[in-house]
Amino acid sequence: MTYDINKVLPKIQTVSDKYILGLKDKWFQDTHAQVTWKEYVPQAQEWFLSSKLVDLHGTEHFPYVDVTCGNTQFIESFVLKYGWDGFQILNREYAYYGLMGKHGVELEELEPNKPMIITLPDFITGEIRWEWNEILRIAEERNINLHLDFAWTIMARNISIDLTHPRIQSFGISMSKLSLNWNRVGLRWSRQRTMDGITILNHYYKTDINTNVFSCGSFLMNHIDRDYGWNTYGALNKDICEKLNLKQTKFVHCVHNPKQDDHGLHCITPLLVKHA
Amino acid sequence: MENIEFQLKFNYTYDYILPDIRIYVDDDLKMVTQNQEHCKFWHECDFSDHVLRIERTGKTNKCPEQTVELKQVVVDGIDIRNILWIKSYNENYWPEPWATQQREAGKTLEKYLEAELLFGHNCTWRLPFTSPFYNYVMDWLQ
Numbered sequence: 001m002t003y004d005i006n007k008v009l010p011k012i013q014t015v016s017d018k019y020i021l022g023l024k025d026k027w028f029q030d031t032h033a034q035v036t037w038k039e040y041v042p043q044a045q046e047w048f049l050s051s052k053l054v055d056l057h058g059t060e061h062f063p064y065v066d067v068t069c070g071n072t073q074f075i076e077s078f079v080l081k082y083g084w085d086g087f088q089i090l091n092r093e094y095a096y097y098g099l100m101g102k103h104g105v106e107l108e109e110l111e112p113n114k115p116m117i118i119t120l121p122d123f124i125t126g127e128i129r130w131e132w133n134e135i136l137r138i139a140e141e142r143n144i145n146l147h148l149d150f151a152w153t154i155m156a157r158n159i160s161i162d163l164t165h166p167r168i169q170s171f172g173i174s175m176s177k178l179s180l181n182w183n184r185v186g187l188r189w190s191r192q193r194t195m196d197g198i199t200i201l202n203h204y205y206k207t208d209i210n211t212n213v214f215s216c217g218s219f220l221m222n223h224i225d226r227d228y229g230w231n232t233y234g235a236l237n238k239d240i241c242e243k244l245n246l247k248q249t250k251f252v253h254c255v256h257n258p259k260q261d262d263h264g265l266h267c268i269t270p271l272l273v274k275h276a
Numbered sequence: 277m278e279n280i281e282f283q284l285k286f287n288y289t290y291d292y293i294l295p296d297i298r299i300y301v302d303d304d305l306k307m308v309t310q311n312q313e314h315c316k317f318w319h320e321c322d323f324s325d326h327v328l329r330i331e332r333t334g335k336t337n338k339c340p341e342q343t344v345e346l347k348q349v350v351v352d353g354i355d356i357r358n359i360l361w362i363k364s365y366n367e368n369y370w371p372e373p374w375a376t377q378q379r380e381a382g383k384t385l386e387k388y389l390e391a392e393l394l395f396g397h398n399c400t401w402r403l404p405f406t407s408p409f410y411n412y413v414m415d416w417l418q
Contacts, residue, residue, distance in 0.1 A: 081353060192278050195354050195410040203414050 003240050003271050008257060012123070013269040014179035015155075015229060015253050017276060023223055024182060027216055035218035037209045041065060044187050047221040048173045053157035053230055056150075058164035062171070062189035066202040069213060070184030071151035072096075074172030077188075077197035078117055078147055087115045090129070094119040094149065107131055112142035115169070119149040121156055126249030126256070126265050128159060139167040151177055151186075155229045156250040175220060178228065185217030229253070233272045240271050277322050280409055282306070284315045284330075285348035291340035295395075300329040310334075321407035330401040337371060346393040346401065352409045359416055364403040366392035 035043075045065055049056060068074050075096065079087065088111060089097050091104035098104075110116065116139070122129055129135065139146055148171035153159060155177050163171065174186030188198055201209065225231055229252040240255075241248050246266070247256040253272060254265040286309075288295060294310040301319040309315060328351075332344050349356055366389045370378075378385055395401065406412045 193408060193410055194352055195413060199410055200414070203411075 001239065001243070001275060003244055003275065005244050007268070007270040007274070008244065008246065008255070009267045009270065010264065012254060012265060012267045014177055014181075015233065015269050015272055016179040017232075017273050019232075020179050020224075023220060027183075027219060032215055032219055034211055035215040036211065037067060037206045037214060040185075040214040040218055041067060041187070043218055043221060044185070047226055048187060050226045051153075053159070053227050054153045055160040056153075056171075057160065057162045059189060061164055062191050064190040064193040066188045066190070066193075066198045067206075067209065067214065068172060068174065068186040068188050068198055069210065070174040070176045070181075070186050071149055071172045072176075072184065073198065074147075074174070074186065074188050075117065075149065077199075078115075078170075081194070081196035082115055087117060088144075089117060090135075092122060092124040094123055107134060107138060110138055110142060110144060112144065115145040115147060117147045117149060119152070120161065121152055121159065121250050123152060124264060126251045126254050128161065128250075136165050136167065140165075143167075145169045147171070152251065154178055155252055157227070157230045157234075157252070158250055175217060175224075178220075178224065180220060183213060183216045183220070185213055185220075233276065236272055236275055237268065240268055240275075277320055278408055279318055279320050280352045280407070281316065281318050281350075282328065283348075283350040284346065286313055286315070287345040287347050288313075288343070290342035293339045293342060294334065295332060295342045295344045296334035297344060298331040298333070300327075300331070302326055302329075321409070323407050325404065325406050328403040328405065330395075331399075332395040332401070333398050335371070335396075335398050344395040346395070349403070351405075354409075354413055356413070359413070360393060360403065361391045363405075363416070364393070364401060365390045366395070367400040367402070368392075369398045369400075371397055 049059060084102065089102060089104045091106055093104045118135070120129070121127055138144065144167060146168045148168060150171050150173045153173060154175060168191070170188060170190040172186055172188045174184060176184045193199055233252050237248065237252050240246065245258065247258060249255055249265065253267060253269045255268055256263070257266045260266070284299065286297065288311055297309045298305060299307040299315060304319065306317040306319060307315050330346065335342055349360055368387060368389060370385050375385055
């Protein structure tokens, strides 16, 4: 098979394929059973943590599990708690912060006692940050609590993260990056539950909290394998990279192009969808 | 069990003798201070009933006027001003002979005053609460 290098794009697109689009049609055309918040939580917990490609070690240290409407809510609830100036991010973070004027700092500039949110894998290299061990050391030294945004682990492989480090306070995972932005659902795991938007939402509204959204999330989990991305497109990803001299990353839909100088991620979603 | 951060803010007035402040959670002495405006400490709470307690001492009949005002209490990142106004109470130690004079004049001196945050004389202030703290705040709202 030959692939068009011009379809390798600098703009990242999620993998919106026939199967995923078909599920959307099915959700809106068919009738479905209601899935309560109580039923959704254990199902989602099992589904998110069932990956054979992403190993999150030490999740038992995070006994408080709350429903979220995707990781954007995980971020926004965190920001609501600590204030726009009350948290920090590193350079080369998820664009969400920069779009609203929040800028990252280098490791040595991290302020003591100020919580930090980190996207893993990061969306510049497609890897766990090379300085991860250094981040943990500095967090320990400077008493910086870490909150991990694992949104992109849903499309990733070969990731193993030890969550037992005491400075890691919470992490969130969501289904959205499976091209399911039309129904954002996720979970947040906390070492110790504290007051914020998600806590309030889960406390007050859990009897009938977004039942439609979570019923749909449950439906999607019943029909999508947790490692859908790599299990479906792994071989094709490898073939594209070999034929076009691209370098694989942890993301099934993103690669590095050694011929480009930007060292950023490039998207092969159009090729994956076309040649599947 | 949860590890909670407590932040207390005081305002002091005195002539030349400082009031003494001792802060406890249950029976654990967390801080001793005389003129510190901002106090911060952590306490590990099991999921049960607890009391934040402030003992204010140092006022004697020979001591000129002094007051301590509890300006703010932030627990687990939450400014609990409204809870202080309803749930906290102060145990007063009325000074003699002033107290006797007041009683002889027919006035009743209350031993406990709710929501008293200005400590003019020696007293013990208390705020009962439960852990997990976020749950306590939400239950209070309901």
